[in-house]
Amino acid sequence: MSTSTVTAASAAPKKGGGRRKLTLPVVLLIIAGGLALISLVRLISGAEDITSVGQVAGALELAVPIGLAGLGGLWAERAGVINIGLEGMMVLGTWFGAWAGFQWGPWVGVLFGILGGALGGLLHAIVTVTFGVNHIVSGVAINILAVGVTRYLSNFTFANEPGGSSKQSPRIDSITEITVPGLADFLTDLQQKHWFLISDIAGVLGGLVTGLSLLTIVALLLIPGTWWVLWRTSFGLRLRSCGENPIAAETLGVNVYKYKYIAVTVSGGLAGLGGAFLAIVATGIYQENQTGGRGYIGLAAMIFGNWMPGGMAMGAGLFGFTDSLKLRGGAENVHAMLLLLAILLVLVVGWQLYKRKYVSAVISAAVSALLFTWYALTDQVPSQFVDAAPYVTTLLVLALSAQRLRMPKANGMTYRRGQGT
Template sequence: MSESTSTVSLASTAPKKGGSRRKLSLPVIYLIVGGGLALFSLVRVISGADDLTSVGQVSGALQLAVPIGLAGLGGLWAERAGVINIGLEGMMILGTWFGAWAGYQWGPWTGVLVGVAGGALGGLLHAVMTVTFKVNHIVSGVAITILATGLTRYMSNFTFAETEGGSSKQSPRIDAIERITVPGLSDWLGDLQARHWFFVSDLAGVLGGLITNLSLLTVVALLLVPGTWWVLWRTSFGLRLRSCGENPIAAESLGVNVYKYKYIAVIVSGGLAGLGGAFLAIITGIYQEGQTGGRGYIGLAAMIFGNWMPGGMALGAGLFGFTDSLKLRGGAVNVHAMLLLLAILLLIAVVWQLYKKKYVGAVISAAFSALLFTWYALTDELPSQFVDAAPYVATLLVLAVSAQRLRMPKANGQPYFRGQGK
């Protein structure tokens, strides 16, 4: 069978979207983004939380979102090929350690490459256990995380502990990667944002945060999102890989080496998670035990929120990075302002549900909206415990709201045996 015929046949096995669902056009996307920014601006004006859309806030949110997004991107590669990768956290841990170990000796960019290799080794181990030996994907992922935690702790004892400035729990300092700022434009956007005008200053803050003090490693990470979309959805290689996660038996019948594609996907998955871990160590300039802080699991949640698509995953990672940045920069004041934002969003949901004649959902949304409005009006700031939990609460809320529209690859997590379709 020729390659073109095989590709066409594989395309015919791809899942069809519902006929009633339409793709969003570019003008509609711009309108949604503009409406969301206007809503943030309204909340900022009412609450007085001027740091809500500042240059520093957006820049910090981007830096916090990148490692989560890289882990989510790694999960997307694996699960699109039908392998659940709950070991992303362990692969990130390997990336942080190997990235720091190589980074302080041979420079940050070498640390990046070695961190990717460390995560890829974790991905290879996961592929061997799940694809070749048919171990349960969840069990394998948890085992890799436990193994990575113990292994890096052991290796730190005879590497970092014997170096100047290091210890058994942290590495010596790592040289920084170059940062870029657009001269002139960054200063102008910063001045415009500082005026606190409605919408205009908020737009300036967002744009300024994307071009001010931006690490070159962040640029590389951002480019991987459209790069993944192009490879998986615009090439015959990507079509074959995704067919392994949808219907591996049909893919095998068309000449696709399913084992090979699953191995490639899971190794790339580990490499991306390792890059996320190396990013954490090198951007902060030091490796510390427990540095990942569960970001591998949050990246998995961002991938699910994004419906196993790169763009949606990036949006989910950005949401968590933004809420985490709110906590770090403005603390109780910024998180308190988010109560008002959630209340308004629920009010919009009430109107939409009434339009769709979903009266029960409208009543529930109205009740929660009233509760949040009351909470916001009766308090000036939130308890520190709630502020610390805000990013995780936001993640759970988003997953709960988006759960009904999710559709994972059909063969995701299912064991595959070569020749089982014969």
């Protein structure tokens, strides 16, 4: 294949223009503005824990498996294969990671977790790429199959081990955690002063240098690693061409089947790594139904991020942060988020008025007023709403971001070798 030909074609101007890409200074400015807004909400509501070191560390731990599942979905869908089976591949990762982890150590468990998820990805590739089965049907079948297979295997593996049962594994040794001495204590002390913005920045940075698992560092490095492979190498260019126009890629000499197989298998491996993280790092034990829908939330994070690693990471971080709110402070923290959401909707109203979208502005203003009223008239939210907060956030984010999304053009389409001839 002529890489220069595809590069030139990709670099050609697109009709109708396009959205301007976010530069690093703009992204940093958005992050700083978001932190300032959260700090303001913290001061008004008195929910001092929403940016604490423990809160951020907990959010990071909850975000990692979601982010790994999202990365897995990104690899598959950039090659044109929809991967609804991420949840099942995570389930396989939890079981195989725990099974190997309690026998031979946590890092062997991580490796087996990746292999377990990759097997699920390979099965999905065989069914969809080779046999042309509908991608959604195949993914749902893998989710069901993974639950049944792991339940069956647990009956004659974990059930016969001390501390295990048919629904959980024995305890797994933990992976080394890193805390930067001196810096972690300084940032914790600074965060506990509860100063505007400064303490919030200290809390975020402190959460990134306190009790950080080595596997968390590996997972974080996979985000820029994925970006570099898919957007800065000829391999990535060929893989992405399979998701945009596989017929054109074939005419340029790309083995479309090969790249789809690689992408979907890697996708399963990343989801399996997310499952292994849950079993080995997050809990130290395998439990049935441990994934709790994180594969689906990872898929939502990928869509929120517009099929880009950076955006996906921001989505995973948002969902992880929302999920951690119910673990620390619970109802008080989620109650403070009502105020944050109301203020954000006021900003949305201003933007919609600027764009002359008056109907949308009126709807957003009405919802914002309801949220302000709810916040003012209550001291906390019902426990049921606290439990549902991560899933409500998922739906809201997808609804608000739907208009700006652009998935790969050939995503989910059945491809047959020789179509272009």
